[in-house]
Every structure is written in C-alpha cells, then in structure tokens.
Amino acid sequence: MTTQTPATPQHRLVIVGGGFGGLETVNYLRNTDIAITLIDQRNHHLFQPLLYQVATSTLATSEIAWPIRHLLRKYKKVKTLLGTVESVDTAARTVVTADGEAIPYDTLVLATGARHAYFGHDDWEPYAPGLKTLEDATTIRRRILTAFEAAEREPDPGRRGEYLTFVIIGGGPTGVEVAGTIADLARDTLKGDFRVIDPATARVILIEGGPRVLSAFSEDMSAYAKQALEKLGVTVHLGNPVTECHADGVEFGGQSLRAKTIIWAAGVQASPAAKWLNAPADRAGRVMVNADLTAPGHPEIFVIGDTATVANGGKGMVPGIAPAAKQQGVHIAKTIKARLAGDQRPRPFTYRHAGDLATIGKRAAVTDFGWIKLKGYMAWWLWGLAHIYFLIGLRNRLAVALSWLWISITGARSARLITQKDAAEEVGVRSHTP
C-alpha cells in the first residue's frame, strides 16, 4: 500500500438559471475540475430575442428552445437539475428547492432572469399578458388568432372592430417587433383567409409612455422606426403612459380605447434573488451588485444578467440584453477560475456594447453598432443573419432559416396554431363579454 495525499475536495459551483448568462459560465468552465450543478425550473434554454416570433405565429416553439440537458450532454462534470429554487441559505451555503432539497455550494451564481411586471397593477395581467416564456408566447398567439376568429363570427360592427383592434403597450424592441409583426400578419399572412372580415382592416396600436420608441437607439433611428411602423399601418402614440387596462380596452392620456387584445411589453421585474439574499435591489427588483458582480457582503455569490444591476462605467447601467448577460457569464467564470488558482484580487466587470438591433415587420430593421448605423431592408438582413448565427445548434439555424425564407416568399406562417385552451370556448366566452 502506498500513502496517498488526501484529494483536494472538489469545488462545488451551483448555477441557478440556464439562460444566456448561466450557460456561458458553464461553457467557460466545462473543462475544469469544478463540480458544476445547473438548476433551472424549465427543461429548456429559451432564445428570448425571437420569442415574439412565436407569439406572432412565425416560428414554432421548438425552433427557439432547446433542452438544457441536451445542450450540456457532452460536459460530463456538469449536472443539470430541473427544479425551482425557493431560497438560499447563505449561512449554510445551500440552495433550497421547492421540494425541500438543500444543494450545497462553495460558489453560487444567480442568473434567474426576469418576468414581465406591471408595477403595482398586477390586476392588469389577465387583460394584457406579457411575453417572457414559451407559454406566454403561445398564450399571446392564441389570443391574436382567436380575436380574428371572433371578429369573423361577430355580427355587430362595433364589437367586430374591437376584436380587430390590437394594442401593444411599450415601445421598446419587443413592443416594436410585436406591433410590426401583427401588422404583417393582418395585412399579408391572413389575406384571403376570411369571408366576412378583411383582416387588413385590423388596427394595430402601439402605446409608449416616453417621448419616442426604441429609446436605446439614437433619435433619428427612433424616428425612422416610428415611420416604418406607420408605413406598416401601426398607429404609434407617444408621451402618455397607459393608466388603466380592462377586459374591453385601455385608457391613456385621458382617452379610452376599446380593444379585445392587449399585449404588455412595458416592464420587467427581476426574479426574487434579491429577497433570497436579503440584498439591496433597484425598483425592478434587480440586485445592486458590486463592480465584480458579487452580491454585497457575499464574495462567494455572483448575480448576473437580468437579475442584477451594475453601472456601465459612466454610461448609465449595463442594459438587460443577451450580449450583456453572456459577457457577465464569461467574466465571472474567469474570476472563479482565477480564484481557484489562488488569485483573489477583485476583477471589476467592464461591459462592451456591441450594438442594438430591432426589426419592424419582415422588411425593415434598425441596427446601431456605434461605428455604423443601418436602417431598412439591409438592416433587416443583418438582423436576420446575426440572429441565425447566434441560435444554438445547426439544426435550428437551418429550420429557422427555412421558416423565414418561406414566409418571405409566400407570406404564409406555418405556426398559426391555437392551442392549450379550447379555442372555440374562448371565442364563445369572449363574444359574450358585455
């Protein structure tokens, strides 16, 4: 028998959330000796930038979501768990799941993302669903398609008009993209499908409380986007936030607008990670992290992506977009690796803004990479190529490219399915609404 030196206990890294940030951390550390456990309450990673395309019948759910477990299948040291985290015991250093399991960590990464939020108006949710999960997207898809069906059956012209009115609240990229795609759907995809109504008469109305749409872009890009939306037939209202949402429409700027379909794209609320840590948070619930992305008082806990807020040098805060989450995921992975190699120096995160992109319907987009700004059809192509490039997995790139090509040539959208609920029942219920 030989005497062996006792093995160094393996470092346990627990990552909560399989979004862009969490996956990037796993990816960077996949070949180290660290025992990584990734926990998510969903079995799939979601390519959120294209979620609005599921909501508007352009893409199928499986084209923008992949089982996390499958994405990580080759990393034999990485364990994937389907589970909902309910709290963090920072003293015992464990993550506690909904079914009471306590998972121990040496280092913890909270990358749990955000939900849409109504800021004190949670009662608006039934009337104005938001768009963050696959189920949100199929719900919105069902509502949009069902509204056209109900309009076709509605004998009263006034109420028929309400079914054919679509209100999108919020003029950020999601709101602009949803509004543009609904306009395309009404004027192009559904053309000729109905006998009583003309889908092209549908009104698509975008309401933004601030002075312009796409406020992350320069003013001329915002102006172009507004113009491009109007060319698609979208009415854009600026400067007055919505003050009321109900079953029959919205109120804003002192006026009342009757509409059966309302979509919420106006705000997000971070997951409750700040509460788990009892950490300071901003208005949207994001943990106010240190410059190195650790939680205050907890150097062993990193918070990244939409769950955290951190200053972007002198230029406001780091934006809540996929590239920022990915950069943070890599940054903390490097920090963890450096620490395990004995380098305990704090490593402040620096954000590099690559650019902003947003599409308006299927022919126009705005892109702003700082050194170059593009708008119109060229920008749309650039947007499309960038998104196909970033889609995970060759298979999905092919499938999405095929879907887009098909829609571009024929205008037909294949994913126009009303699912989950009894579609007719919903029409029935809604057409009885007084």
Added chain:
Amino acid sequence: MTTQTPATPQHRLVIVGGGFGGLETVNYLRNTDIAITLIDQRNHHLFQPLLYQVATSTLATSEIAWPIRHLLRKYKKVKTLLGTVESVDTAARTVVTADGEAIPYDTLVLATGARHAYFGHDDWEPYAPGLKTLEDATTIRRRILTAFEAAEREPDPGRRGEYLTFVIIGGGPTGVEVAGTIADLARDTLKGDFRVIDPATARVILIEGGPRVLSAFSEDMSAYAKQALEKLGVTVHLGNPVTECHADGVEFGGQSLRAKTIIWAAGVQASPAAKWLNAPADRAGRVMVNADLTAPGHPEIFVIGDTATVANGGKGMVPGIAPAAKQQGVHIAKTIKARLAGDQRPRPFTYRHAGDLATIGKRAAVTDFGWIKLKGYMAWWLWGLAHIYFLIGLRNRLAVALSWLWISITGARSARLITQKDAAEEVGVRSHTP
C-alpha cells in the same frame, strides 16, 4: 326595368369537423355553387397519424397541424367558422353552437371524429392520458420528459425505477408506435444527457388485452411487430386487459405493475353526434348509418369518418382510419352533387382498403397492402414516404422530411420541450406522491 326570374336559392351545406373526411368533402365541392360552411372547434386540421411523433418529441406541433382557414383560403365560396356545435335541430334544420347561434342547412355533414375513451373507467384519465389532440400530445410529451427529470432527482432506487417505467395500454398502431418511439428516445436520444440515471435502463411495457398486437394485420406481421418491439427493449404483455389504473401504476392479469407514466391507446369514443340526432349507435357511440352514409330517417344528413359505423361488404365494418374517412368524404360529395343535378337514387358506399402501415421505432415497420406485405427497414421507408406524401402542404413535407433525416442521422430530437405546466412544479408534486 326588366323582369328577372327569381334566383334559385343557393344550397346550404354545413360540414361539422375539419378532419380528413370533412376536408375531402369541401375539396370535392369547392368549385360548385353550393354555399359551404365548415365548422370546427379547433382552428387547425390535425394530421393524426403522426400525432404520436409529437407526443414522443420527434416532431413539433406546427409540423402536423395547419389552420383550416388557411387550407381553404382559395375556395371563396367556403366559409370557415371556429365554433363548438352543441346540438342539431333536425326539424328546423339548424346546427346550434355553444354561443347559441343557429346555422341553417339544407344538407348536413357530421364528421366530428372521436376522442379516446375509457369505457366506464373515466376515472383512469388523469393517470393514463390518451392521444387525440395536440394538447394530448404535448401533455404526454411533458409527462414522459418529466419522468426522466424526476428519476434523475430521486434518491430512492425503487421510486427511481417507477419513474423509469413507461406503460402503454393498447397494442394497436398507436400503442405500438408510441412504445417503439419511447424505447428509441430512452436508448438513443437521451443517451449521455443524464448524470445519475442511465435512460437506457428505462422499462417500456406494452399491455394488450387481446391475443396479439396490430390485430388488423396478418398473424405473421403481428408476430414480427412483437419481435421488433422486443428487440427495441419493449416488454409486450398479451391476453390480459388492464383492470385498474392509479397514480402508481396499473393492474392486469392479477399482477400489479408500478409505473409513474401510463399512456392510454386502448379505445375511442365517437363524438356525441348520435345524441344530437337521436340515432342508433354502437358501443363506441358511432352512428349506425345507412349504406349511403346518411343517418337513419334523415336523407339530408350524412355522418362519416370515426363518427359513423357502416358495414364493409361482407368483411366486418369499415375501419376508423384516415383513408376510409377520405373515401367517405368524396363519396358523399358525389352524392350531394348528383342530388342537386336531379339524381335522387341512393348511392351505397363501397370501401376500398388500400393497406395498413405501422412503424416500430425508427428502423422498422410493417406494411400490408394485400398484394404485397413488407416488414423491416424497407417497410419503414415506405411508411415514411407515404406519410410525407400525404402531409398537406409542401412546406410541411420539407420540414418533416428534414426532422426525420436529422433524427435518423444524429438521434437528436429537437422537440423535447416541457411546456404548458410549470415543469419543475410537476416534478415536485410527483416526487412527493406517497
């Protein structure tokens, strides 16, 4: 002013159900002067023969379903309505929908299909979901995938085994196809995705009450199918029907089998058309129609597809499969056209059986066209080509062919999404089951 002869009132044909039979009738009559209204409670036509592939993560929902309205968009005289029919007023000749609308007809076609049925054991449904709609398919998909996730988290080996046991009740084509595909999923697709469990150890058990699987085929084909299933690792139990289903498993032939996932493929029940008409029905609720497919006492009402039962010459009854429904759809369309041309002679329906096909996993199938019987890999190719050929729409043919090619090469299934319910919650709930 000239005197005009009064226009002949347009013949009003109402078709309830946009399945294979109903669509075929519309298709045949699309260029006549008949005012056709097609009513369905779903907005989509479903290619049911491939539904099991959605349930087993092979295809996406939008690859096997298409908006009926879009399929019929070019037939300007055809009106599509999304609505649930609740009754038929045969005296007033109207169809009454759930929201109280009465739609008048001169000729009525009931092609409302069937649901899965438990024959006096409706309490089994929560434990053993059936497979007839897209929601059924995503429910079964969620349960199968969630069972593997729960097994990965289950510390107790006994209970882990229960999560890894999949019971399929019913040895018809659906049962055989589901069992074979789950076996493929466990041994091929999920290979390497888990760290605690080995998905290949999953037990897939097919229980058939009769003496053989695929009883519509010849005995040697049934024997081959059983052998092919066993080669894939499926255990086949014959001769004992299931006597009990509960949260923890099934009972059959005096034995008890513990399993967390049970799938029902054993029986169907026709939609309530027989009740609407107060017409004689068989045990499964199918209207016993006249030889010309009209309802007894109602020459103006046709009942076709899974809603009806009719003798197949001297060879039993016409089977409840897509080709039979399509032939009936064309047959009654010809009858309607002949009647409007003044020919009121009864036209008895004659069924031509083209053949039977069933796949066993992704490498084998059995086909029986009477004059030629095939089994094995060649039969699988024939099966694949036949189904791609019958898929409606070039787009879906391409997409499905791409999906199958991809799975055939890589074994990866793209549609492995747990949706609709909170996936983790379900794991939590299920792992707490005593």
